[in-house]
Amino acid sequence: MKKLFLLILIFNSGIQAFSQKIQIRFVDKFSAPLFGVTVNLRDSLNKSFQLNNFTDTSGRAEFNLKSNSIYLLKASSVGYRPFGAVINTSDKGKAYIFTLQDDSQTLSSVTVSAKKPLMTQEDDKTIVDPEPLAGMSTNAFELIEKTPGLFVDQDGNVYLNSSSPARIYINGREQKLGPSDIASILKSLPPNSIEKIEIIRTPSASMDASSSGGAVNVVLKKGVKLGRTGTVNAGFNQGRFGNQFVGINLNRSLETRSSYLNLNFNHRKSFDESAFERVLGTENRNLNTDSYSIFPAYSIFSGFGANFDLSKKLEVGYDGRLSFNDNQSRIENNSEVVNSVSFAEKFSQNTNQVENNTQNYNINQGVNAKYKFDEKGSELRFDASLDYFETNGGQGYNTNFVIPTAISFSGAGDWLNSRTLFASMLDFKYLFPKKLTLESGLKTSIQNFDSKTEYTITRNGITAKDAFRTNAFDYFENINAAYAQMSKSFGKYVLKTGARLENTVMKGRQTVPSDTTFSINRTDLFPYIFFSRKLFKIASYDLRGYLIARRTISRPVYEYLNPFPRFVDQYIYEAGNPSLRPQFTNNIEANISFDERPIFAIGRNYVKDIFTSVVLQDKSDARVSYRTYQNLGKNTETYFRLLGAVPPGKKYFFVVGTMFMFNDYEGQLDNKPITFSKGTWSFFTFHQLKIDANSSVYLNGFFRTNGQQQFYELSNFGDLDLSINRQFFNKKLVVTAQMRDLFYSYNYSFTLNQGNINATGFRRSDSRRFGINIRYNFGQKKKNEGFDMFNVEGMDSK
Template identity: 50%
Template sequence: MIAIRNLFWGFVLTCIFQVTLFAQSRSLQIRLQEANQQAVLGATLQLTDRADTTRKLYALSDTAGKAVFSIAAGHSYRLVVTSVGYKPIRREPLPGVGQAAVTLIMTPDNVQLQAVSVTAAKALVRQEDDKTIVDPEPIAATSTSAYELLEKTPGLFLDPDGNVYLSSTTPATIYINGREQKMSAADIASILKSLPPNSIARMEILRTPSARYDASSSGGIVNIVLKKGISLGLTGSVNAGFNQGRFGNQFVGLNLNNSQGKRSSYLNLNYTRRNLYEQVQTNRAFAPDSILRQDAYTTYPAQVFYAGYGLGFELSKKWDLNLDGRFSWNESSSSASNSNQISQISTNRLASDNLNLTDGSNRMLSISQGLNTKYKIDTLGSELITDVSYNFTGNRGDQVFSTQYLQPEGATTFGDGNFDSQRHLITAQSDLKYKLSKSITLETGVKSTWQNFTSQQNYFSLINTQRLPNTARTNAFEYRENINSGYAQVSKTFGLFMLKGGLRLENTNMDGHQRIPTDTSFKINRTDLFPYVYLSRRVAKIAGYELRSYLVYRRSITRPAYDYLNPAARYVDQYLYDRGNPALRPQFTENYEVNISVEDRPLFAIGQNNTRDIFTNVVYQDPTNRSLAYRTYDNLGTNKETYFRLLAGIPPIKRYFFVFGAQYNHNQYSGVYENKPLNFSRGSWSFFTYHSLKIDPRSTVTLNGFIRTRGQLQFYELSNFGGLNLSLNRKFMDNKLLVTFTANDIFFTNFYEFTLQQGSVSATGLRRNDTRRFGMTLRYNFGVRKKEERVNMFNVDAQPQ
């Protein structure tokens, strides 16, 4: 809306006008001591300005346990204190920051690590600059994979195809360890289902990423950061469990972390055996007086082996080197039964009845290898990071299918096919962050990606005992992509304000070539600019809690994936097929957002996404045969999405805390479909919540769930749906063993009915999955810390105040 844009820019100008109010520096003394008032010397203190987290101050406590900082008056700070032989201290925000001196008590730690225990609940969701940080620990124990963990994260929505949505009708882009996974939604979902949840350190949600990130993220970014060897000595865990719905899942895994001196390493191994089902029922107008009723039931048994590893080396005080890699082998199969009946509406007479049976197998190999170096330029935080990675994904499988004609009775038809696809992706990027001063930071970098995708599908039909090529299904497709980019952005703090502005340049080169069944090709070569503006300031302080506002503007692009462009027809059943659209143009989105956080926890946001040339999954009637329909993608028009989001709860204190949120999305679409105007306006609500109650020092019960009302998925209108999950954790064996009982989708409400009214296409239906499951997980934690000599405790890379 114009009003929101006016509000956005009016607020920006107001904030910029007020930046002339500069804060004064003052001295803050922090004293560290034990409970008996004995001073703690040689401790490392890190103070982070919460208005600009790139600004960090360091100090060592002296023989009196004191450390002195020069800080800006009125600012809020985050403090981390570490010392060998003591438990770390984390204060956010730092209590007593308005005083001249603060005294903190440090608790001695055992030399040998007997168990991994949580002494205080962490915040499930917190805000850090322009990204939301989700701590997966509270929900990892109740999940069997990273995919399930995303499903239970407040504010995220996953559709049945594996797409992740934040606050936009465009799916989010998935990153792992800061690297984009350029795969189809189905392949990414397969990778996430093989990733063990307790291997994840945190999830970063960027609804409006800065110029540092690829512009191809209109729907935002979800970055999954994996754990690394950060503990002293050897630590790890073994876990095993199962859950049971209509079908059962079983899994077992091992995690090892090791850190010795300047070297660290980690190893994750996981094996999963799973099965699930999907049921899709559809009623589609077939002719003026006919209706096609379809009921498809498919099972997906699979075995997955996953291995992840990492090696880290501190080459010197300035150089760090890290190697990491992942290996995933997914051997799956599917068995589908699809009943198709055509009836006359006026008489309810059955005109046709047939049954499609399809059995398939698929073997997917995914390999990822990365090399990362970091060079610390100075003691202010300037650094140069270079990252190179290679990813390979290979899919190979086969299908056997048949159609039984029950009414009118006819001979059964048979066929089979095989497919082989390979994807190679090489990424190289270098990012420089340079502190021009304590308040000014320059960021710049370059990035190039090269992707090559090949697909070969061969299908055959059995006719009179002869196996003949099926030209309607056989196809071969090649796709190459090269994207080169560069960016520059500057951030500056003005007392209570932090302003960041940047510009990203991206050069896109896409080349697709279909060789079978027809020789077609397409090319896209273009260069685009993408601006970004971010402003943060403190709004007020109420009852000791600090409120900060964040204002963001960005422009982004969504490029069509190779499967959107491939024009080859992909058979679904005898009444429906899929095909790509090589004429598909990229879509562009402008986003405006204003949000407010309380003590680094997101509270409220309002924004708008304006998208042009939006490409949408559409269904057309076949021009030569009305009994056939095909699904494809097309640039149909523009979409204006206005949204607001509210998140509230009790901080993680004492025995109980909870998070509750609500989000409203209103879409106003304007376009042309089948040469006729297509306009609609629709709003939908999403509610989500998370609760944790500590029954006793060893037992915790958690409850989380969501409700989505009047949902929308592309042009599909969805009914109300949601899910409620319950878990109980109990520790045994000196807190080393954690036993978790889970109940997912207790009331079996996580399914939806849908309606499609799109030009000449009218359909209704239902989609259901194997979501109601009950299970148990066992996790045993172990670890040994070697005794550290205190003579080396001053050998730290201290930074000046």
């Protein structure tokens, strides 16, 4: 047996001695790598001998060929003309790089389907393919929650690598809304309407400077040129309460135009349960509050648009979105003030019921155009959008005391908020010879926000105006920006540098209950630098390093500025702070990617005038506290990320990663110095196991240890989700069964030691759910469709 093994080894070594490894790379007319090109090689002397392969994400295909031989090459890819060439292996050291030309007609035969990586690195952006996550989600908000490396808190904020939340963009347009309003929009979007998610931790000068926490851009699918196609999807998930959804997506494309229509209905219901124990300023007294809330809601969403190729150089498009959300909440609080030594002694006891009913609708209309100067990628882009968001709501509450005396009072209120945002931008990009690229642009945005709130209070059967909660507030914002940046490649090196100039005008006026105003008019410069270098190769794949630095700003949104008190219960209320100043961040990050997949990053944020949520004690009543926002001082955030994965295309694929963040605060709160340091670990993972050609199992989750959120110290908590995906009827019907929060671990206890507030508590919600999603694909696809970039089921011959 040993001799046979030795003979095989010697024979194989002999073959290797007379063969050589050949790399062939395919690019498009812009020199961008082409993924998934089918490559066929035939021996010119023995045409029965042939080799097949597919290009990877860098556009490369690799073969072991005999030395001093001639091979006939054929290559094909959807949307490109068939290509042929001769490969002569006697040409030592020759680099084989071929350019495929665009063609409206491609191969008529269907070849293979290949899997896209879940995450790829593209300069300063991480691109997430949402397809593996869409079957596990009922809306876009859940899909973002499942994206590895993103953390979404229970208030709807999305965090990347900073204690500041990321800015949310949809189709490259910033959503200037508060977290609850953005969450409502994302929950109305069907998950399969998303083409990709762009994670930009340190945005370039071409993006808004108001992104100190990074940016998440949700790119929606438009008229993808696949003929006449459509998708019907429906599903439910059940916890203590249930969610249901149904939707349809339609696409139609011709040679020079395409259109799409998305319709979706979503019904949701969940609960939130919390407990809060606070030490009062008075001696030996604690305030204990238990709260239970139910949140029924439904939403209707429609998205529609069209794209037109007016010529080979000019493209224009229109996109529109309409959404309506009806959100309700029923909250019951039980509160008591007790002796902290002898809990049997009660100084006060009451119940409180609150009912909220809010309807909001959003209308977004946008037009865009792109003019191509040449085939290298030089272009001029224009985008303009008009966004209207209105919220109309009402609240009723009733408070009943039993200790020290039986007394009750109630109140009611109505509010109307409206926001109008107009934004337009013009971006210019030109590619010069010798790999020099110039980018510049202009942008303007104008936002108007009006808020009117009227409350009444009823005591002893007498109803009167509640002057404390009645409020009227107007807000105006105008931001004008200009940027310029240039990039240059020097062999293995890429350097991009630029700057963005922004003028900010903010005006706020409260007319009720008193006439107060604030005004900001300032101009700031935000420099940016990006440096990239090929480090070395591992098994023919590039290991590339990046160094990125930028200055950014965080402007308070209108929710943080609006001073009107929002009633929670008789012991706590919420109010904005119209005197908030902008927050500035200087970020520097170094990271490494392997084959365009991010694997490691280390960075630091220097934050000045940081504003965050704080809880303060009411000066007139020690039992009452209120949540607001304040500028506290400065914070230094140091972090690193580590990511590892098994490459896609096999039966088993996984991504696993970790992030550590260390915060060092220094400032003042309630006229007292505040300093603290805290480190937090986060772990996240995503797994896919392909059982057979039609079935897959997915597992994803995260875990955080000793978390820090603003000034709240959180206990360990996490989430683990499991789903099984099965395809039927020639892969047209997809059925997914899923289980969210398997171990019911997405709940936590917290501690708050801040100024005069010393409190502990816990929070949990309706996070553990079982559900089933059904999706059916229909329609007539183009006959020349050969390569499905969105098939995540591995590399199977059709």
